[in-house]
Amino acid sequence: xxxxxxxxxxxxxxxxxxxxxxxxxxxxxxxxxxxxxxxxxxxxxxxxxxxxxxxxxxxxxxxxxxxxxxxxxxxxxxxxxxxxxxxxxxxxxxxxxxxxxxxxxxxxxxxxxxxxxxxxxxxxxxxxxxxxxxxxxxxxxxxxxxxxxxxxxxxxxxxxxxxxxxxxxxxxxxxxxxxxxxxxxxxxxxxxxxxxxxxxxxxxxxxxxxxxxxxxxxxxxxxxxxxxxxxxxxxxxxxxxxxxxxxxxxxxxxxxxxxxx
Numbered sequence: 001x002x003x004x005x006x007x008x009x010x011x012x013x014x015x016x017x018x019x020x021x022x023x024x025x026x027x028x029x030x031x032x033x034x035x036x037x038x039x040x041x042x043x044x045x046x047x048x049x050x051x052x053x054x055x056x057x058x059x060x061x062x063x064x065x066x067x068x069x070x071x072x073x074x075x076x077x078x079x080x081x082x083x084x085x086x087x088x089x090x091x092x093x094x095x096x097x098x099x100x101x102x103x104x105x106x107x108x109x110x111x112x113x114x115x116x117x118x119x120x121x122x123x124x125x126x127x128x129x130x131x132x133x134x135x136x137x138x139x140x141x142x143x144x145x146x147x148x149x150x151x152x153x154x155x156x157x158x159x160x161x162x163x164x165x166x167x168x169x170x171x172x173x174x175x176x177x178x179x180x181x182x183x184x185x186x187x188x189x190x191x192x193x194x195x196x197x198x199x200x201x202x203x204x205x206x207x208x209x210x211x212x213x214x215x216x217x218x219x220x221x222x223x224x225x226x227x228x229x230x231x232x233x234x235x236x237x238x239x240x241x242x243x244x245x246x247x248x249x250x251x252x253x254x255x256x257x258x259x260x261x
Contacts, residue, residue, distance in 0.1 A: 001038075001039060001040045002038075002039050002040065002120075002121060003039060003040045003041075003042070003119060003120075003121065004035060004038075004039035004040065004041050004042070004119070004121040004122070004123065005041075005042050005043075005044070005115045005116065005119040005121065005122045005123075006031070006032055006035060006041055006042070006043045006044070006122075006123050006125070007043075007044045007046075007112065007115075007116070007122065007123070007124040007125065008028040008031075008043070008044070008045050008046065008047055008124075008125040008127070009044075009045070009046035009047050009053070009058060009061070009125075009126075009127065009128075010046055010047065010048075010053040010054075010057050010058050010061070010127065010128055011047065011053050011127050011128055011129075011130055011131050012047065012048060012049045012050070012053070012242060013047065013127050013130075013187065013242060013243070014026050014027065014028045014045070014047030014125070014127060015047050015048060015049055015242065016028075016029065016245070016248055017049075017093055017094065017097045017100070017242070018237050018240065018242065018243075018244040018245065019094055019237065020237060020244050020245050020246075021244060021245040021248070022245075024097060024100055025245070025248070026047075026248045027243075027248045027249075027251035027252040027255065028043075028045055028047060028125060030248065030249070030252035031125065031252055031255055034252075034256070035123070039121065042110060042115065042119075044068055044071075044110060044112050044115065045068075045071075046061060046066075046068075046071045046075075046112075047127070048071075048074065048075040048078050048079075048101075049075075049078040049079060049081075049082050049093075050074070050078045050131075051131050051134055051135075052131070053128070053131055054128060054131045054132045054135055054167070055128045055129075055132055055164065055167035055168055055170075055171055056132075056167060057128075058126075058128060058171050059167075059170065059171050059174060061112055062112060062113050062116070062171075062174060062175070062178070063113070063174075065111045065112060065113035065114060066111065066112055067107065067108050067109070067110060067111045067112075068107040068108075068110040068111075068112075069103050069107035069108045069110075072101040072102070072103045072107060073103070075100075075101040076098070076099075076101050079093070079097065079098050079100070079101075080098060113178065116175070116178050116179050116182065117178050117179060119179070120181065121181075122179055122181070122182040122183065123182075123183050123185065124175060124182055124183070124184045124185065125185050125187060125255070126171075126172075126184050126185065126186050126187060127186075127187035128168070129164055129168075129189060129209055130189070130241075132160075132163070132164040132167065133160055133164065133205075157204075157205050157208065161205075161208060161209060161212060164209075165212055165216070168216070169216070172184060172216070172220060172223060176220075176222070180221075180222075181222065182222060183222045183223075183224065184220075184222060184223045184224070185224050185225075185226050185255060185258060185259070186213045186216070186217065186223065186224065186225050186226065187226050187228065187251070188210045188213060188225055188226050188227050188228040188229070188254075189206045189209050189210055189228065190206070190228040190229065190231040190235075190243075190247075191203060191206060191229075191231070192236060192241040192242075193233075193236050193238075193239050193240065193241055194233035194234070194236050194237075194238065194239075195239055198239075199233070210225075210227075210229070213225055224258045224259075224261075225258065226251065226254050226255050226258050227254055227257070227258070228250070228251055228254050230250060230254070231243065231247050231250055231251070234246060235247030235250060
């Protein structure tokens with residue numbers, strides 16, 4: 001069986017923590033299970049709960065050749081930070097999820113840059129953009145999307161998108177410099193939460209972001225788009241921006257459509 005290195009990161013979209021998700025299985029884990037039927041899979045999951053996980057963080061991970069153990073330390077730190085902050089009840093983060101990222105002995109030897117260079121088959125599930133939007137807008141997620149702020153915070157959309165995509169272009173070029181055959185799947189954004197005003201207000205910026213991702217796929221070899229516009233209000237819990245178990249299943253199924261084209 002051929003070997004495959006599966007990378008996923010970097011924002012919190014891939015963190016399967018919602019209370020309805022009893023097995024804590026997200027789209028990354030479902031994709032891993034699917035690929036394990038075809039390959040001997042080694043994974044590097046660096047999705048986690050931090051607004052610092054921007055496109056710049058992806059480049060940092062690659063250049064510093066972080067180990068999976070180093071990433072898991074950061075993931076667990078952020079989970080604990082969520083627990084003891086005002087965000088914790090807002091996100092409804094279950095206490096039993098705090099030990100989700102358990103460090104295994106082999107995690108110290110799995111280093112992202114080395115694996116990316118040395119593996120013939122590599123798939124990179126690339127999810128970043130929302131945190132960049134917050135960084136360039138100098139705002140927090142909850143402040144930015146409050147009813148009275150959301151319209152004003154979208155006024156600089158074109159400039160923010162341009163800054164964000166410069167970072168994405170830089171990362172893709174660097175990834176393909178390390179391994180030109182790496183298949184990069186760009187995780188398309190979706191309209192989040194089950195709140196009508198947020199979904200309505202975010203439709204235009206999300207569509208604009210996704211259109212740029214789609215155009216990027218046309219200009220690069222081995223770069224593909226995962227279309228997630230089919231996620232509905234029922235794929236989220238309350239006002240949480242992160243997908244619930246149904247939402248993760250849809251993203252997994254949307255990956256399959258892109259993968260099997």
